[in-house]
Amino acid sequence: MQVIMPLLAYQIWEMTDYQQNKALVSAYSKENNVLGISIKDVESDFPAFNSTLERQTGTAYSEFKISIPSIKLTDIKVAVDSNNFEQNLAHLPGSALPGEKGNVFITGHSSLPQLFRPGNFKAIFANLPKVKKGDQVIVEAGEQKFEYQVEGLKVVNPDETWVINPPDTNGRYLSLMTCVPPGLYLKRLIVLAKLES
Numbered sequence: 001m002q003v004i005m006p007l008l009a010y011q012i013w014e015m016t017d018y019q020q021n022k023a024l025v026s027a028y029s030k031e032n033n034v035l036g037i038s039i040k041d042v043e044s045d046f047p048a049f050n051s052t053l054e055r056q057t058g059t060a061y062s063e064f065k066i067s068i069p070s071i072k073l074t075d076i077k078v079a080v081d082s083n084n085f086e087q088n089l090a091h092l093p094g095s096a097l098p099g100e101k102g103n104v105f106i107t108g109h110s111s112l113p114q115l116f117r118p119g120n121f122k123a124i125f126a127n128l129p130k131v132k133k134g135d136q137v138i139v140e141a142g143e144q145k146f147e148y149q150v151e152g153l154k155v156v157n158p159d160e161t162w163v164i165n166p167p168d169t170n171g172r173y174l175s176l177m178t179c180v181p182p183g184l185y186l187k188r189l190i191v192l193a194k195l196e197s
Helices: 002-017
Strands: 037-041 047-051 063-068 072-081 089-090 100-106 134-141 142-158 173-179 189-196
Touching: 047 100, 134 173
Parallel strands: 072 089, 100 173
Antiparallel strands: 037 047, 063 072, 063 134, 089 100, 134 142, 142 189, 173 189
16 A cells, blocks of 8 residues: 555646646757767666766866755755765756756656655655645755746656756756656656746
8 A cells, every 4th residue: 555555646646736838848859869968777777867978167066955845855965967866866967057057957766755754865856746836946056045936847758868958048947857656767757947036
């Protein structure tokens, strides 16, 4: 029951609450291959985005913190330019930094909601499907605070790397990615937020 109930709850969410937001489709292209990004099996058969992109200029910090009040996540560590999200959330190498134009792309694990607890990075994004349009995502980086507002959610296949692209060339976006349904890695949930003016 502990496994079946979250899966059933996810299916109900997908049928009733989840509304595919067409605005989340990339303005650039829907092609699956983004230069410098591959789908790599990090552990056994787990497909994850792996980036070989390198930043032109260095960063003033090696990590930043993210908070999502609506799902009770506070000051969660995000490693900058990292493909590893075992002990923290990972900011995809080469993606925008907080506050910059482009898309700050962050990945984290998901698992059954009953396994969620602060510090358990195997289930840190277990409640990400509960995020709603209009919710806030707060980022603290390099002594600056950035407030993003959720624009929508999208469920995609694990090989759809086009979701890394921002929806437009002028906006400042942040994307959060995790596996769905809870406890499985069949699809990816993308939560897109835009920096509030």
